[in-house]
């Protein structure tokens with residue numbers, strides 16, 4: 205919405221959220237309080253806020269004035285009921301549609317921006333039309349379009365400013381043209397693809413499924429590299445040079461995280477099963493299985509390196525966000541690895557340039573994890589500096605590829621560690637040249653245990 209406001213000064217963009225605290229923070233003069241950390245976002249908010257970019261909890265006023273409403277709420281995997289563990293929970297999409305149906309005036313274009321299962325637009329239409337008596341006398345009309353979002357966190361502003369493509373799915377040509385004209389303010393027309401509603405919805409799920417599959421593929425090969433002596437970075441470079449494969453998205457790591465890949469894959473698996481496509485569902489499910497396995501194999505490997513016990517060992521996780529340049533920890537592989545290490549008695553110290561202590565508290569103090577814990581389990585602490593991270597540490601585990609971890613002064617910090625000292629690099633970002641001669645042990649994803657000079 206900030207990018208639309210910035211590119212279209214003549215359009216008034218209002219962000220409506222029912223969470224009052226979030227809106228207070230979006231309106232805060234202290235830009236550090238914005239609820240989302242994203243490079244370049246605070247500058248855009250500061251530039252356009254209260255000019256043509258507004259943040260509000262007032263549903264009635266904002267919806268009644270809107271010509272176009274973008275439904276951009278989350279659609280997490282259902283945790284109970286029909287389809288639990290696979291299907292997307294559409295309750296927030298439904299609530300939003302009901303709100304729009306209630307407050308809209310005149311003709312309103314409703315754009316489905318959230319990632320949704322195929323044929324959700326039908327549900328939205330149904331709610332908009334059937335939940336409202338005023339529809340009968342034509343004083344309220346709606347057009348529903350699908351325009352899924354392809355931005356990645358950490359590079360969101362860049363991706364929105366210069367997208368590979370924009371999708372608009374729908375049948376109402378006039379509504380499609382109106383939305384397209386907004387995008388055309390800064391995106392070349394040939395990058396705006398118009399499709400039918402269902403193709404648009406399915407393209408979004410498919411794009412994420414392909415991207416996730418690519419990561420599980422490279423992670424699978426990373427595990428094969430380690431015992432064979434092949435080097436995943438050399439393999440990735442070699443295969444990526446084939447233009448049919450391409451060099452992007454071939455970084456082996458601790459498994460993909462984030463709010464999208466797993467959820468969208470599970471959603472697609474659910475859809476396939478719904479349509480009786482068992483083999484297709486199994487095929488995509490393997491991408492999720494491999495991803496879970498990659499996380500577990502890394503925590504197991506760390507524990508086995510300490511002869512099966514990390515009890516009372518100080519293990520420091522450098523990075524907790526699911527990728528760099530974001531404070532988002534949803535489905536972060538660091539969560540699985542941290543819990544496994546703690547369950548094995550480790551004393552975990554967690555450092556991340558953007559993730560806050562309260563985010564960690566929400567993750568670890570959640571009831572389920574807590575009730576399963578017993579006295580022999582380890583503990584965790586939040587730290588905000590590298591001195592504490594390294595001081596007396598038995599293991600340093602690089603979990604997120606933050607640029608500041610590339611600049612670690614190993615000469616200085618490695619001296620603080622307890623011997624034998626271990627560095628586990630799950631992102632493949634540390635060069636052994638930096639570790640040589642410092643009495644360290646080193647493991648790197650897709651390369652395995654590397655003997656240092």
Ligand code: UGA
Pocket residue numbers: 319353354355356357358412415419452453454455456457458459460461462463464465526527528
């Ligand atoms: C992903 C897609 O990339 C976006 O196109 C899509 O719009 C978005 O989901 C969404 O559906 O909202 P995002 O999850 O923000 O974006 O971030 P990615 O850059 O895709 O990274 C996802 C995970 O894969 C991260 O944990 C990342 O570390 C991991 N990854 C990525 C790798 O392990 N290796 C790689 O080579 C690339």
